[in-house]
Amino acid sequence: MAVGPGVLDATAVTGGGRLGRVRRWWEQEHVFGYGLILPALVLLACLVAYPFLMAVYLSLSDYWVGSPGRFVGLANFREILGNDVFRQTVRNSFVFTGIALTLKTVLGVWLALLLARNLSGKRLIRGAVLLPFVIPTALSTLGWWWMFDSLYSVVNWTGIRLGLLNPPGPNWLGVPAYAMAAVIAVNVWRGLPFFAITVLAGLVAIPREHYEAAEVDGAGAWGRFRYVTLPLLRPVLAVVILFSTIFTFSDFNIVYVLTRGGPVNTTHLFATLAYQVGLQGGNLGQGAAISLFLFPMLGVVVFLQLRYIRRE
Amino acid sequence: MTTGVRGRGARIRSAAWAYGNLVPFVFFALFPFYFMVVTSLKSNAELYSLASAPLWIQRGAIADHYRFLLERTDFLVWMRNSLVISVLATGVSLAISIPAGYSLARLRFAGVGGFGTAVFITYLVPPTLLFLPLSRVVVWLGIADTIWALVVTYPTFLVPFSTWLLMGYFRTVPREMEECALVDGASRMQALLRIALPMAVPGIVCATLFGFTLTWNEFIYALTFVSQTANKTAVVGVTADLIRGDIYYWGSLMAGAVLASVPIVICYVFFLDYYVSGLTAGSVKG
Amino acid sequence: MSARVDRRQFLKTAAASAAGMAWLASGRAPAVAQKRELTFLSWNHFVPASDDELRRQAEVFGKQAGVAVRVDTIAHLQLPAKFAAEAQAEAGHDMIINAGSNPFLYERMLADVGDIVDELGRKYGGWYPFAAESARTGSGWRAVPWFWISFPGTYNQAHFKAAGLEPPKTWADLLRDGKILKRQGHPVGIAISHCNDAHSTYWSVTWSYGAKVLEADGKTPAINSDRTAQVIEWYKELFAEAMEPEVLSWDDASNNRFILSGKGSWIHNPISPYNSALANRLPIADDLNHHRSLAGPAGIHSAPPIVGLGIWKFSKNTALAKDFIRFLYRKENFDAWVVASNAFNHPPLRSFADHPIWLQNPKLAMLPKEAEFAHPRGWPAKPSDAVQRIDNNFILADMVAKAVGGMPARRAMEWAQDQVAQAVKGQLKAA
Structure with a gap:
């Protein structure tokens, strides 16, 4: 229920004169609202709008690093669609994002529920679970790389000692399925704390009375989760999933460090392929087209999800 | 209980x-x-x-690898740079996104939906290539090759993120309390600062932690906008110095990863306290 | 209400700490160099002592010229992003390391250095043709060839001796011996993956078998051929019987670790593992040795990495940068730098090539001769941005990987032919 301007006039604002008029003006809901988002808009207009429009323009031109280009319409998009490395990348991205996101959502909510319990030592546990998010990705991914190294893999060494793997163990980064599993594992490892901690904060915001009421009604653990937790968690969950979708789709570091897209391009994602084509290969136009390829689709998804969130 | x-x-x-x-x-x-x-x-x-x-x-x-890191590289300088950059960039971003998030979540005015979407859409722009046009902006602002290049550009990805995160939290705060305050004669700014903000502290802690972590770990801007060793961040400094062609200094790289994580772990431990206190207080009680 | 107070407290603390940090940052003295400054962006040299020597010379030059010279070095894989950003912003360093096809990719952005190339060439016995070719674009010299990195065979002589084998002379020898070595637990290793070593080897092998990737015109794909099929067969057999599947996941550092661990008996690589074994006093240094590039039916050919020096057009210190380059190429300086690299840096100028350092160590003695076998990548086509793209997109390694993974050679070649065609199609217009 919005507060009508009438209420304001009557009660909130006292005093007259110029200051009073400014204050009255400022107390109007729309003025106040615009005022609060103004800094954000200025920042984004100056530092994001120009680069963004530039990136869009790049994708429609035959721009090269260090040389001007001209407008070529959708030629870049036609060209990348005709390339089977790109089509492979599209498939990889959906497999990667689909699996990683599902795992992160399910495990993240589960972990958050566990973390929300009043266990002794919970601070320690929370701190431990957060750690993967804390270590700089560019460095932790190197650690994972070392764990998957073909000669010194600690994963294989341990697995073999425990009798779980046959020597020499899986060639983690050399076989398409294993390599994909490896990059997904690292992504989940890194992204899980983001889910867990945010969902946990959402859980905390749920008033206890709701649970008590549900308990009085005889709801079991699952019932409480299904009919109290989940619906009330939805706004937070929607935002987290939305962000994670974008994070995951645009992941760069993990693949770039672990496989550089190999073996035979089976782990290339949009960002790594765009880097390879646009920066290393110099074809900025095509690189931009690759990285913006999902933009329209993600845009629609975001739009729908935002509408959904707003309705909540 | x-x-x-x-x-x-x-x-x-x-x-x-x-x-x-x-x-x-x-x-x-x-x-x-x-x-x-x-x-x-x-x-x-x-x-x-x-x-x-x-x-x-x-x-x-x-401890040889640690000694190497501390004595043969500028690791401590990089750490200080990372710290200064992360705190400033996160602080600036929060100062911008708290009001924005509140405004978009709470207030009704023409175009609120459009603004919300616009803020969000910027987040879809892939940073893999965004850094190229942005590098031109940085040079134009005259802050290339300084830590300010990062302090200024990091909010570009932090603000959309924090704004949306905070929107979610502001929505979980019951509207009635603010309305009561307004009826009691508080100004809108007072309602925001005294009522909504304290209630959204778990969200703000979250945004701070994530913002701090994202800036601390950021790689591509830090690599491309800064060249001098004295202005590098920890992540870029460690990888740029300890990967030498086809030889990796694994021991020192991992030592760098461990040491670079320590301050941020401490910061989490510190913030977790507030986080937990928000938790035990039962958070939102009307 | 105590929670409320806590939160206020939290907000206050947060605000105070941000203010404190701002103060801390503003207190930092800005590193304003009042002196004129020449800046050079290079990679972390594979032999660290080489960079130390470079920095020492930079300092000496700076003192003489009354300027400050700053050498920034970063990991070589990070360079492309840096170059792209500097070219886009038209600001950054004055000089850059200019490896591979960079002079072609950044042709419009790099200053012409023809004067200094001519001068140095006249003075020091001329440039090796392969080095010159990789620095001269259609519009002039966009780089001064700096050094090249010989790419011989590195082998563990203890393993070869135990198997009663001599070092190989041809790629066919390697296949034959590799089978024996693998059975003894010491396989050979050639990367078939997304890394630079994978290309270096593929180009060498393919030329040795008389195959090519592009026609001499630089436009017509020529990879789909019977000779390439032979190369693929050779790779398949080597992969199955002389190597282990791990080569499919290798990066540039993996083969170094493979031979330094004592497991591997042979790799195709610059001498960096040997140098790093010496520097770290690893006992395996005694077992490591090198042999000249391997031969095939079409002779001996090698694709060593070739590195040049470039000056950005936007630099305001072009003349100073050229003076610095002249300084680096003074005989005493260049020699000292070669020595510091422990014979890793090969001079592209003929009269520098007879430095005694190679003769001092019999394990390195044959390296200068590698120059005779060397071509820039793309040969018989001229180097170009299209060649760069063939390498950057890992087309050659992926073709081989597809074939060893079971795809018929014919289909793998068709795939590569198509990819090469696309790499050429997007070709950058000449400046």
């Missing part, structure tokens, strides 16, 4: 179940870190021996 409803035995069983469930999570989260620590403490001879066990240290822990 539900002590009265269930018996002691049931409570212990339930706690044991929870701990049991947490074990795999904690193991999964900690193992790579453990492994990095172990690697950073091994001598090169052991590290590159096929006969030795990668899982633990057999021939004695050594």
